[in-house]
Amino acid sequence: MAVFSRKKQKVTDSISTSKSMFYSGPSSAGAFVNEQTAMQTAAVHACVRVIAEAVASLPLNVYRYEDRATRTVPDHPLFMLLKNAPNPEMTSFSFREALMTHLLLHGNAYAQIIRNGSGRVEALYPLLPDKMDVSRGSSGEIYYTYWRDRDENNSGGDGEVVTLRKDQVLHIPGLSFNGLVGLSPIALARNSIGIAAATEEYGAAFFKNGATPGGLLEVPTSIKDPTKIRETWDTVYKGANNASRIAVMSDGMKFHVVSVPPNEAQFLETRKFQLAEIARIFRVPLHMVGDLDKSSFSNIEQQSMEFVKYTLEPWVVRWEQALWQALLLPGEQQTHFIKFNLDGLLRGDYETRMNGYATGIQNGFLCPNDIRRLENHNEIPFDEGGDNFMVNGSMVKLSEVGLAYKVKMGAGGEAPVLDRAEIIKLVKGWMSDE
Numbered sequence: 001m002a003v004f005s006r007k008k009q010k011v012t013d014s015i016s017t018s019k020s021m022f023y024s025g026p027s028s029a030g031a032f033v034n035e036q037t038a039m040q041t042a043a044v045h046a047c048v049r050v051i052a053e054a055v056a057s058l059p060l061n062v063y064r065y066e067d068r069a070t071r072t073v074p075d076h077p078l079f080m081l082l083k084n085a086p087n088p089e090m091t092s093f094s095f096r097e098a099l100m101t102h103l104l105l106h107g108n109a110y111a112q113i114i115r116n117g118s119g120r121v122e123a124l125y126p127l128l129p130d131k132m133d134v135s136r137g138s139s140g141e142i143y144y145t146y147w148r149d150r151d152e153n154n155s156g157g158d159g160e161v162v163t164l165r166k167d168q169v170l171h172i173p174g175l176s177f178n179g180l181v182g183l184s185p186i187a188l189a190r191n192s193i194g195i196a197a198a199t200e201e202y203g204a205a206f207f208k209n210g211a212t213p214g215g216l217l218e219v220p221t222s223i224k225d226p227t228k229i230r231e232t233w234d235t236v237y238k239g240a241n242n243a244s245r246i247a248v249m250s251d252g253m254k255f256h257v258v259s260v261p262p263n264e265a266q267f268l269e270t271r272k273f274q275l276a277e278i279a280r281i282f283r284v285p286l287h288m289v290g291d292l293d294k295s296s297f298s299n300i301e302q303q304s305m306e307f308v309k310y311t312l313e314p315w316v317v318r319w320e321q322a323l324w325q326a327l328l329l330p331g332e333q334q335t336h337f338i339k340f341n342l343d344g345l346l347r348g349d350y351e352t353r354m355n356g357y358a359t360g361i362q363n364g365f366l367c368p369n370d371i372r373r374l375e376n377h378n379e380i381p382f383d384e385g386g387d388n389f390m391v392n393g394s395m396v397k398l399s400e401v402g403l404a405y406k407v408k409m410g411a412g413g414e415a416p417v418l419d420r421a422e423i424i425k426l427v428k429g430w431m432s433d434e
Contacts, residue, residue: 031197107182196274
């Protein structure tokens with residue numbers, strides 16, 4: 001008897017799909033948080049935009065394994081699809097940006113795969129993750145259920161439910177408990193994002209009131225209608241347009257501030273901490289979301305390179321493996337692969353880069369044209385030495401130190417005129433004597 005049942009069931013983590021009770025709701029701070037409202041928080045918007053635009057702007061190509069190298073395959077059907085336009089309505093940048101945004105907010109990214117009769121991919125169309133459920137059939141196969149709205153229904157009728165097979169869906173899951181459906185980062189970090197949203201709402205309400213805290217009107221005698229006095233006060237003095245107006249107090253009336261001023265409630269410190277907290281959730285360096293307090297000229301380049309290695313690269317690997325599994329035909333998966341090019345983002349400043357190139361040329365593992373291609377310069381023609389590999393001639397083996405001097409001076413101290421064969425014969429003789 002099998003340990004794991006393969007009966008029909010939903011393949012879902014509890015906070016990642018459209019049917020989850022944890023999908024959205026109020027945070028402990030009181031602010032309602034879901035994937036849409038979270039994007040209204042500046043820190044979330046900045047983090048999502050930085051990562052999504054970075055992934056969308058990277059070169060994406062199809063490669064083929066060869067005997068001694070890997071090469072791009074421009075004539076492969078997927079090459080232009082992934083590089084330029086996955087469908088007639090979108091560019092590759094906008095397609096990848098949308099899917100990466102879904103992945104960062106919902107923990108999953110989906111796209112419908114349109115294939116021709118031979119199984120080749122002809123187009124990719126993004127699907128909204130909040131309308132998708134992942135299930136397992138009675139025989140163990142994975143299938144996807146999508147709720148298509150009226151505006152997505154080509155027939156013009158009401159919405160409908162569409163069932164898609166695994167080979168019809170490109171699915172990129174994020175962090176997951178079961179490895180099949182990702183967890184929503186927004187749902188997991190709802191309280192942190194809720195605090196940020198609550199402080200923004202508090203600040204907006206504070207300035208809406210003319211940056212004047214609430215207070216208490218004290219009158220020396222009893223009054224029959226306090227509501228009327230309150231409304232009159234609000235009409236004259238409440239709001240940004242009424243800020244700094246001179247209050248006229250009559251009949252011994254006094255105004256007392258009773259709420260805590262924002263500086264005493266550490267309002268600005270809370271907003272600053274929540275920016276760092278949200279950047280920590282998405283693993284984005286603070287200088288990339290506008291906080292330069294702890295950044296300097298000496299460390300900002302290193303932080304940018306760490307962003308590529310520790311933030312972008314894990315996302316890129318998820319993309320590459322999902323594209324390889326879903327888009328390449330079974331017969332191609334042993335000979336082809338799909339890869340983003342991160343080299344451009346990892347390059348250092350100009351001086352460091354040039355020093356590295358010089359080291360590569362002097363040690364013979366780079367030729368001038370290799371460098372010119374990396375810098376997007378025109379290549380040097382072959383007959384002018386653009387593809388020549390060179391090495392620094394001053395470096396010799398320890399056993400051969402002094403041989404060149406002996407060849408030059410000869411046995412009697414005079415410089416003989418020898419051809420190449422004679423020099424080789426002479427050197428071999430000296431080495432055998434030693």
